[in-house]
Amino acid sequence: MLSLQETLLLAAFLFSTGIFIILTRQNAIAILMGVELILNSVNINFVAFDRFLFDRIDGNIAAIINIMIAASEVAVALAIIISIFRSLRTVEADKLDSLKG
Amino acid sequence: MLVKILFYIISLGIAGLALFTAMSKNIVRSVFALLGVMIGVACIYGILGSAYLAVIQIMIYVGGIMVLFIFAVMFTSKIEDINITNRSYGWIQALIISLAIFVMFAFIILYYPFEKASMLEHQSVERIGKVISAEYLPFLIAIAVILLVSLVGAITIARPKKE
Numbered sequence: 425m426l427s428l429q430e431t432l433l434l435a436a437f438l439f440s441t442g443i444f445i446i447l448t449r450q451n452a453i454a455i456l457m458g459v460e461l462i463l464n465s466v467n468i469n470f471v472a473f474d475r476f477l478f479d480r481i482d483g484n485i486a487a488i489i490n491i492m493i494a495a496s497e498v499a500v501a502l503a504i505i506i507s508i509f510r511s512l513r514t515v516e517a518d519k520l521d522s523l524k525g
Numbered sequence: 526m527l528v529k530i531l532f533y534i535i536s537l538g539i540a541g542l543a544l545f546t547a548m549s550k551n552i553v554r555s556v557f558a559l560l561g562v563m564i565g566v567a568c569i570y571g572i573l574g575s576a577y578l579a580v581i582q583i584m585i586y587v588g589g590i591m592v593l594f595i596f597a598v599m600f601t602s603k604i605e606d607i608n609i610t611n612r613s614y615g616w617i618q619a620l621i622i623s624l625a626i627f628v629m630f631a632f633i634i635l636y637y638p639f640e641k642a643s644m645l646e647h648q649s650v651e652r653i654g655k656v657i658s659a660e661y662l663p664f665l666i667a668i669a670v671i672l673l674v675s676l677v678g679a680i681t682i683a684r685p686k687k688e
Contacts, residue, residue, distance in 0.1 A: 425528070426528055426573075429639075431569070431573070432630075433630075433634055434539065434569070436627055437627060438539070438540075438543055438562075439626065440627035440630070441540075441543040441544065441547055441623070443623045444619050444620065445546065447618070447623070451552060453552065453594065453598055454552060454555060456594075457559050457594065460559065460586075461543060461559070464562070464566050471570055471573050475573045476639075477639065484575050484577070484578055485653065485661055485664075487578055488578065488653075489664055491581055492671070493671070494586075495585050495590055496672050496675035497675070498590050498593055498594075499675055499676055499679040500675050500678055500682070502596075502597040503679035503680070503683035505597060505601065506601065506683045
């Protein structure tokens with residue numbers, strides 16, 4: 425039978441891979457992809473705890489709300505990135521330093 | 526037992542695709558590997574017994590968010606320098622940090638005494654609907670408003686300005 429620990433280990437692996445992507449990538453869209461991986465791992469954790477430990481359904485609802493927030497976040501962030509690309513012709517995170525004095 | 530074998534196969538696929546997303550030189554390949562990760566996570570939800578969440582994941586992540594990602598990648602990178610736009614640096618430090626996080630999490634997960642670890646059979650779509658429309662109604666309304674505002678904001682930001 426499937427146990428809680430295996431599911432949590434999968435989520436932890438996805439989380440650390442997302443951290444790795446955020447730390448290494450230069451493209452802003454790739455950094456957003458790392459954020460998406462982290463959000464997915466958190467959702468897996470919610471569903472697993474709800475499934476294995478508690479006799480309630482709040483974890484599923486938290487995951488649904490999390491998915492909705494991720495959708496709106498990605499829409500706004502990609503719009504900002506496209507707007508930055510239109511004015512600066514680059515999406516590399518190191519070159520977006522025009523606020524630097 | 527069959528569930529466990531299926532879970533391990535899907536987990537290995539997800540882990541490999543996530544590593545491919547992290548390592549690939551080509552950002553379009555990276556995006557499609559991330560799409561595979563999303564589909565695999567939907568399968569994990571299915572295995573864990575919440576079919577509604579699997580459907581939501583397929584509809585919103587695979588059908589909406591990844592299409593947005595693919596559009597953004599196509600908009601912001603020219604085809605000829607598509608290999609240059611996915612550069613990465615600082616591998617060693619990032620590897621140390623993420624491995625430290627993973628080892629810490631694994632230590633906590635493997636040594637924390639969880640109370641009972643048996644699968645409960647309670648997550649039906651009907652129950653989710655009842656709970657989300659009775660106890661969680663303010664959250665539902667807030668989510669609807671947030672989605673509306675963020676979509677209008679996204680359209681306003683991304684639209685080219687007319688002079």
